[in-house]
Amino acid sequence: MKADRHGAPARRRAGAWPALALAMLVLGAGGCGVEPWVKPYERERLADPIMKPQRDMLAEKHHEHIYDVREAARGATGVQGGGCGCN
């Protein structure tokens, strides 16, 4: 691992993500005094099923299983999977 001029190990690029997530959390929790700018009565479109890419869990599960069995990548899909016997 590379070291910076103070001798400390250089931070890996992936290490920035938790910091970014924390910043979003703090901003999201209203730490900067920002008010929610979309009122509940303005969220009708957002609540429509058309805005949910994963509307039907059974169909999503089927697609997820097909990709899981054939591709090495996995995770962060938002679909809850069971064991798949993927070997």
Next chain:
Amino acid sequence: MAATEAAPGSALRAAAAAGLRLLSRLAGLLGGMLATGHAAAADLPEDRADVMYHSYNGGGVTATGPAVLVRKSIDDAFSVSGSYYVDAVSNASIDVVTTASPYHEERIERAAGLDYVYRDALISVAASNSKEPDYTADSASLDVAQDVFGGMTTINLGYSRGWDTVGKRGYPAFSQKADHWQYRGGVTQILSPRWLASANVEVVSDAGYLGSPYRAARVFGAAVPETDPDTRTSRALALRTVGSVGANGAVRAEYRFFWDTWDIRASTYEAGYSQYLEGQRWLVDGYLRYYKQSHASFYSNNFTSEFTYMSRNRQLSTFDSIGVGAKATYSAVRVPARYEIKLNASAERLRFQYGDFTDIRTGKAYSFDANVLELYVSATF
């Protein structure tokens, strides 16, 4: 001690009540820390029942079967769900035809879940069991979704644990274990009355037997049993956005980056469009998906020297896949505020193109096409 004198049933009830109290306190703590005066509670998933027929056909493999899902709320605070999923597999894939005999087998997956709403939090626990003649997988999960910032932001945290038992057809004494740990987190943000975005991360760790007892690696053209490392950790980061278009449409895009300790890097790109037609009687969707990955450090189509770990698993090779899909949903019966019955049909065409995996019968780079079909009826009530 009173607890030791109590009947086993009441001890179980006491333990369950203590568990619920703990969950309530945890949710209350999160809610108290993060809620900003938002009065509305989180929503339970909608009551629904689905019956589906699904089919996959490609690369010498067909997998078809029925699947059923039922979800029902209890008491406005709880929702229970159960699902049953069958995969009848007929396998004559390139791995099978070049090293073994084609076979048929059936995989059955059963799952059950419980969701609980507490103020602005949705807490979900689930368990599943998947069984096929030579592979059993059990899993359990806990997920919490917390609305914050007046409901504009939702934070998700989840954990799953999996326990697999790997067998081998014709070898009853062969039994290996594999364990899995999944940690996930995410943020979904309302950006405007017509625009949502989310970021999700998931870390998956595995330990145990992670290969296949049937698959062979090749060294100087000769087949040897494959040997995979017995640990793996992967990370995935996904960014998604959905926007409302016009009066009846929506457009979405997503990107996922994946990397793991086996040196595999993968990217998934997906974009889709959805549109209501004839009022809201029809809903049609179309999407494109592109996936590509680099090979694992211990993968080779044909090794030229022997290593501790060697695999010719094409799932670990360099390849890409392209998918084009379409879906149509027809609202057959709709009684507003009471129930709705929808008929759904979905089809996807996939093409896999391998960079460093060859068909050993021809010596050429391997590729195949696959068709995916889903037909289902869904009722919400």
